[in-house]
Amino acid sequence: MADQTNAQQLSLFPDSDSPSRGERQKRDARPSLQLNARSPLSRAIGAFEPYMEGRGFTDNTQQAFRLDMELLSDYLGPDKTLGEISTGSLNAFLKWMESGRGVPCSPKTLERRITTLKVFFGWLAEEGYLTRDLAAPLIHRTVSTPLPDVLTEAEVDAILEVTERHYHGAAGDEPDARPHLIFTLVLHTGIKKGECVNIHLNHLDLNNAGHPAVWIRYKDARRRHKERRIALPSWWVEVLEAYRTQYRLKEMLFPWSARNLEYVLTGVAEEAGVSRLSFEMIRWTSALRDFVDEMDRERLRIKMGLSQISWYEVEDKLSRLAQLRALRR
Numbered sequence: 326m327a328d329q330t331n332a333q334q335l336s337l338f339p340d341s342d343s344p345s346r347g348e349r350q351k352r353d354a355r356p357s358l359q360l361n362a363r364s365p366l367s368r369a370i371g372a373f374e375p376y377m378e379g380r381g382f383t384d385n386t387q388q389a390f391r392l393d394m395e396l397l398s399d400y401l402g403p404d405k406t407l408g409e410i411s412t413g414s415l416n417a418f419l420k421w422m423e424s425g426r427g428v429p430c431s432p433k434t435l436e437r438r439i440t441t442l443k444v445f446f447g448w449l450a451e452e453g454y455l456t457r458d459l460a461a462p463l464i465h466r467t468v469s470t471p472l473p474d475v476l477t478e479a480e481v482d483a484i485l486e487v488t489e490r491h492y493h494g495a496a497g498d499e500p501d502a503r504p505h506l507i508f509t510l511v512l513h514t515g516i517k518k519g520e521c522v523n524i525h526l527n528h529l530d531l532n533n534a535g536h537p538a539v540w541i542r543y544k545d546a547r548r549r550h551k552e553r554r555i556a557l558p559s560w561w562v563e564v565l566e567a568y569r570t571q572y573r574l575k576e577m578l579f580p581w582s583a584r585n586l587e588y589v590l591t592g593v594a595e596e597a598g599v600s601r602l603s604f605e606m607i608r609w610t611s612a613l614r615d616f617v618d619e620m621d622r623e624r625l626r627i628k629m630g631l632s633q634i635s636w637y638e639v640e641d642k643l644s645r646l647a648q649l650r651a652l653r654r
Contacts, residue, residue, distance in 0.1 A: 360452075365403065366402075366404075373448065380550060381550040390444070393437070393442075400421060419438065440465070440634060443465070445460070447633075480597070481610065483597040484599060488504040502567040503568060510557070512611050513561070516541060516608065518586075518603075522579050522581075522582070526574060528540040528541070528542055534562055537559065537562050538554050540552070540553075553627055587603065608629075609646075613646050615628070616647055617647050617650065626639075
């Protein structure tokens with residue numbers, strides 16, 4: 326039961342070489358943009374707007390990116406064509422932003438503007454409007470921020486020992502599968518606390534007992550792009566069945582408040598001799614395990630439900646956490 330089988334991100338789309346109707350519509354719509362190397366930068370910036378909306382960027386992110394691209398347009402000139410822009414042009418723009426514009430530019434703002442360029446020119450290359458990603462060589466000057474707390478493998482083992490003891494009802498206690506279910510669910514999926522408490526029973530995919538999974542769903546249409554299906558270990562179904570029998574669930578997997586579930590984790594931490602335990606700690610521990618196990622980075626980003634923007638900072642933090650873990654061994 327304590328075997329730490331890595332949860333795997335399952336495809337959100339059927340395994341088929343044939344594009345869906347929606348994919349064909351998107352593909353057929355691309356030529357209407359009429360973007361190519363001769364297109365002015367201003368036209369590409371206009372086409373970037375619906376892209377941001379379609380990818381679910383927040384209003385604040387869209388506003389910030391729009392401002393960044395307007396500054397680039399002012400610097401290069403709105404009639405500058407995409408083919409006339411080079412990586413050198415982008416580096417010169419960043420240098421101007423940093424020290425030549427005469428307006429203070431904090432390291433955090435400069436970092437975001439580099440991210441804007443990477444997302445914008447990465448999109449142009451991905452869609453085939455440019456033959457290469459001009460922003461790929463840009464150095465992402467990540468601002469050092471505090472690293473999140475993660476569990477050591479020894480702490481994970483100590484917590485599992487406690488949750489399994491409750492699960493089996495050792496020492497004459499009544500069996501209680503809830504602590505083990507919560508901890509292993511988040512440890513294997515890396516989902517957020519809010520995503521965890523919003524899981525309905527019909528979000529669990531148990532059609533194939535050997536390959537169970539959970540769907541992470543959102544009511545807000547603006548966040549539908551974050552929906553995903555994440556695999557669970559096959560043994561987790563047995564824990565789930567014990568838990569359902571004990572708590573007689575009707576609709577929600579966890580019919581309690583998030584605070585109540587945090588209390589459960591606090592109690593587990595005390596028994597395991599761990600100073601602190603939270604959903605966020607387990608989520609980062611899950612991500613770090615996948616990162617160290619060299620899970621494909623895009624697959625990990627999707628599994629965590631992160632946008633490409635958020636992933637830049639998260640990937641850096643995971644890299645630093647992995648280096649610290651290696652040094653401590």
